[in-house]
Amino acid sequence: MIKMRFDAPEEERRIGIEVYVSDSDGIGGRIKASPKDFVIEEILEDGTILARDGKNLLSKFKDENGKYTLILVEKINIDTLIMIMKIADKLSIPRNMIRYAGLKDKRAIAVQLLCVPVPAHKISERIDRISKVKIKEIVPSNYEIKTGKLYGNRFTVTISNVSLEEQLIKDRIKSIIEEINVYGCPNFFGHQRFGTVRPITHTIGKYLIKGDLERAIKTYLAKYFPCEQERVIFARKLAAEGKFKDASKAFPRKLVYERFICKILDRHPGDYRRAFKVFPKSLQKLFVHAYQAYVFNRTLSEMMKKGMHPREIEGITLIGDDKPSQISEISMKILEEDGISFEDFRRLKSLFPYIRVRCRVRKACFIPEKFRLVEVKKADDTFSAKVSFILRKDMYATVLLREIMKPSNLLEAGF
Known part of the structure; x- marks a missing residue:
C-alpha cells in the first residue's frame, strides 16, 4: 500500500500543495544556484529535442519559400517575455508577432524555438547581438509555432549544497525515482504559478472573481x-x-x-x-488562472489525504465560467468556503470579456520519462546531484524536484 507524507512546508500549503507521494526522505539542497544548474531543452511535437549541442536541428523544416522564419535560441538567465521584447525591438515589429510554444524558467539555460513573419535574410544581421541570448539557427519555413504546440521539455537539473553522504544521496534519489515510477507524481500546478516570495497571485484572483x-x-x-x-x-x-x-x-x-x-x-x-488597468491583460488573466490552479491543488491534496494516490484519479475538473456537468464535491466545498459561485465567474466574464476561465479536465498524475540520476559529485564540503527527466507540456519540474528534495524552506532551496 502506498505511503504518503503530509509534512509539506507552510509556503506550499498556502498554494494548496500539502502532500508528498513519495515516502522516502529527501536530500535537501538547492536548485538554480546558477543558471547552468537548470537546463531546459524544448521538445517539438514530432519528438525532436532541441539539444544544446545539436547541429542543423531545423534543417527538416527549411523551406526557402516559407512565409515564416524559425529562430532557435538559447537564453541564459533571462525571462522569455523579456527576450521576446528585445528581439521585437531589434526587428521593429510588435511583440505579439513573435510566436513561441511555451514560457521557460528565467534562472536557467533554455533552448527553444521562436517563429516570426519576417524574411530570414533580414533577421540574422539585426539580432546577432542580444544580451543573454544566443542565436543558434535561423531558417525560412512554413512550420508555424503556436502556444502549446510542443511535446514537452527535457530537464537536466543540478541540486547543489547537499549535506549528506554520497551513498545516502544515491540511495534516496533512486528510491524516490522508483516510487514515482510506480505511483506517479501528483500533477500540482507549480510554485511559479503563484509566486514564491509573495504567493498571493491566487488570492488576488479570488477577489477579482468576487468583483x-x-x-x-x-x-x-x-x-x-x-x-x-x-x-x-x-x-x-x-x-x-x-x-x-x-x-x-x-x-x-x-x-x-x-x-x-x-x-x-x-x-x-x-x-x-x-x-x-495598470496590469497588462496577460497578468490580469494570470491572477484568475492562479485561483483556478489553487482550487485544483487543494482538491488533489484533499483526495490524496483521503488515501487516493494520483494514478487512481482519472482527472480533476478546473472550475471556470462554463459550469461543467461534473465537478468534485471537494472543489465545490472550497468555492463555498471562499464565497464564490459560478455566477461570479459569469459576472467576471461580462466585466472583463478578455478574461476567459474555461472549465477543462486536468490530469491528476504524471509519470516523468527517462527519469534518472546522472551523477553525484563532491563540491567543497557538500555534494551536488544531477538528475535528468522529460516532462510533457503543462507539467512542472519543481513539482517533481520537491519530491526529491523535500525542502523545509522554498526560498533557500531555490524554488
Missing part, C-alpha cells in the same frame, strides 16, 4: 512577507495606511506596477478599476 477590486489591489500593494526587503515592507505598510503618495516614492523603481498604482490612487482616490 472586489479594492481588496484585489490592496492585497497586491500591501500584503508583505518577512523575506522581502525592509524598504519594500515599509512601502507596503504605507500603502496599507492609504498613504499612496508616500508609498509611490518608497517603492523601489523596479516595482513598476506598485509605483504606478499608488500614483493613480493618490490622484483618483477609490478608483480601483482605473488602478487595476
Whole structure:
C-alpha cells in the first residue's frame, strides 16, 4: 500500500500543495544556484529535442519559400517575455508577432524555438547581438509555432549544497525515482504559478472573481512577507495606511506596477478599476488562472489525504465560467468556503470579456520519462546531484524536484 507524507512546508500549503507521494526522505539542497544548474531543452511535437549541442536541428523544416522564419535560441538567465521584447525591438515589429510554444524558467539555460513573419535574410544581421541570448539557427519555413504546440521539455537539473553522504544521496534519489515510477507524481500546478516570495497571485484572483477590486489591489500593494526587503515592507505598510503618495516614492523603481498604482490612487482616490488597468491583460488573466490552479491543488491534496494516490484519479475538473456537468464535491466545498459561485465567474466574464476561465479536465498524475540520476559529485564540503527527466507540456519540474528534495524552506532551496 502506498505511503504518503503530509509534512509539506507552510509556503506550499498556502498554494494548496500539502502532500508528498513519495515516502522516502529527501536530500535537501538547492536548485538554480546558477543558471547552468537548470537546463531546459524544448521538445517539438514530432519528438525532436532541441539539444544544446545539436547541429542543423531545423534543417527538416527549411523551406526557402516559407512565409515564416524559425529562430532557435538559447537564453541564459533571462525571462522569455523579456527576450521576446528585445528581439521585437531589434526587428521593429510588435511583440505579439513573435510566436513561441511555451514560457521557460528565467534562472536557467533554455533552448527553444521562436517563429516570426519576417524574411530570414533580414533577421540574422539585426539580432546577432542580444544580451543573454544566443542565436543558434535561423531558417525560412512554413512550420508555424503556436502556444502549446510542443511535446514537452527535457530537464537536466543540478541540486547543489547537499549535506549528506554520497551513498545516502544515491540511495534516496533512486528510491524516490522508483516510487514515482510506480505511483506517479501528483500533477500540482507549480510554485511559479503563484509566486514564491509573495504567493498571493491566487488570492488576488479570488477577489477579482468576487468583483472586489479594492481588496484585489490592496492585497497586491500591501500584503508583505518577512523575506522581502525592509524598504519594500515599509512601502507596503504605507500603502496599507492609504498613504499612496508616500508609498509611490518608497517603492523601489523596479516595482513598476506598485509605483504606478499608488500614483493613480493618490490622484483618483477609490478608483480601483482605473488602478487595476495598470496590469497588462496577460497578468490580469494570470491572477484568475492562479485561483483556478489553487482550487485544483487543494482538491488533489484533499483526495490524496483521503488515501487516493494520483494514478487512481482519472482527472480533476478546473472550475471556470462554463459550469461543467461534473465537478468534485471537494472543489465545490472550497468555492463555498471562499464565497464564490459560478455566477461570479459569469459576472467576471461580462466585466472583463478578455478574461476567459474555461472549465477543462486536468490530469491528476504524471509519470516523468527517462527519469534518472546522472551523477553525484563532491563540491567543497557538500555534494551536488544531477538528475535528468522529460516532462510533457503543462507539467512542472519543481513539482517533481520537491519530491526529491523535500525542502523545509522554498526560498533557500531555490524554488
